[in-house]
Amino acid sequence: MNQFHPEQAAAFARDEAHAHWHDTALWFVRVKRDRAAASVPEWERLRDTASALKAHTLSRLAEYLEEFERNARQNGITVHWARDGAEHNRIVSEILAQRGVTRLVKSKSMLTEECGLNPYLEARGVEVVDTDLGERIVQLAAEPPSHIVMPAIHRKKEEIGALFHDKLGTAQGLSDPKVLTEAARQHLRKKFLGAQAGLTGVNFAIAETGGIVVVTNEGNADMGTSLPPLHIASMGVEKVIPRARDLGIFLRLLARSATGQPVSSYTTHFHGPMAGGELHVVVVDNGRSDILAREAFRRSLSCIRCGACLNTCPVYRRSGGYSYSYLIPGPIGSVLGPQRDAAAHASLPFASSLCGSCSDVCPVKIDLHHEILVLREEIRAKDILPLGKRVGMKMTGFVLSRPALYRAAGRLVRWVLRGAPPLARLGPGGAWARQREFPVPPEKTFRELWKSSGEERKG
């Protein structure tokens, strides 16, 4: 996926009504988050505490992972280690193959998206069914999720009705979310009952008690792990936390930040397999140890995947998840993607107004806008900026460092705006201007005003 954000965003914005709906829907979630945050007087202290807990954990991540492994084993959990996505997929595939599993139900896990698990297993004859409603919708549409918490937020209900008619054989023309959800419930209930194994992500892994915690609203992770006897859970190394009591902080923040709910419907603590069953946890690095080594970006490993930075981001809301080349869109994805592959995701750090709203809402206080800025510098230093930006920045620098030239350029711009505004929209330099109404240029520049007022003062 080597996409250029501005082009993808322009395609999204072409359907103006839908783009406006997307913007409004996500802003609504942000408003709900604000209301939930305001209901907790100690909110800011909770954020500070969560941030400090993560910083502490990262400072001794290897020790906590060892402690987690030791305690998990005592609980009868099998712990596996995977250096990268390929190793993760191989481990999962072997566990399934050894037990003859060909029907797997999955709950949401951005890590398995990152590893490309679904296509890997499908190529080996395993039917993989995503069971979160939004995930199932995008899976049926053969699309990736466009939001990490609301995977199908880019789809209108009428489109989902048509998709269900096509794939699930529901009546034509359905668009009532209640009716569509009920159809998905019936369809997925059969899949749950027929599954031989369930796979989940991990929201938190507790070092002290050797357990994992999985959070959902729908109950799909619970359904998928309590019917079939085999549960596989995939976690990034950064998911470990020291103690169960730390959940008292993180869980007060997570759902409020994500959707404005006081807590999710189901917060399930697994400290061992079900009776007669098996629980396997796969601990995955896949580039995380590299991020830990980079001081400027270390804090991005604190992310608890609430999606608040997406919902508040003026660029994400107006350009949609698919305009981002990385599988995690929005500010946090613009930080994580370029670290994985700077050239492939070079446009992402520029898909930001650097307004800092992402950092303001982040429940673990990741300095997102600052990390985005540092990435811009890195990408410039690597010389992988697109040509237009490279030339543009050079020219801007040239003009700004020469006062006489700057004044002349100002006169030229005012003249163009007064005389022939469409001229300013031409060419690559006009990209910014094409979406906007121009201001009426003032009669006098600030310099001229200052000068004349100075004469008056002297006067």
Added chain:
Amino acid sequence: MSAREAILSALRRSALAPVPLPEFPEGLRFADPVTQFLEAVASVGGSGVRVGDGAALEARLAALPVWAQASKTLSLVAGVGRSTLDLGAIADPHGLEGLEVAVLAGELAVAENGAVWVPGRNLGPHRAVFVIAEHLVLVVRAADVVSNMQEAYGRIEIERPGYGLFISGPSKTADIEQALVVGAHGARSCTVFVLG
């Protein structure tokens, strides 16, 4: 080198300066946690009912339409409701499919978010019981309602090996155009009786 060693040594290579564990802030406390809890349950799509004693609980349960109309019920709370399902005859959790109402005991309830902590030992032989039932009834003592999650984790004892979860209202989703729909995969309703 094994993957385990490779990952742990890669993480250790960063050799970060130690960062101390933070002190926790005082969590929000409610003057009347039970009333706040009942309101919170309603706000998450459930229904919270305070009952004075076992007889009142029995009467309110009998009056609950989903209970009154159900033919397949299961109660794992001694002295509350009745079971029409013979749990002893169900060797595999798939046998619970079709269960209309499950009655389970919570050990702790949280006023700030309507969540009820249900430890694995209260679920009987099959964990699936709370999520496969069409409707869920939880029973918790008024004395076990705490104000916030920090307090809750101060009191919960994690079963090891074992299982346990917080349930806050019925199963729900807003994945289609952000419209809230109750009854995604799990219980379509969640009634919490607060006893005492």
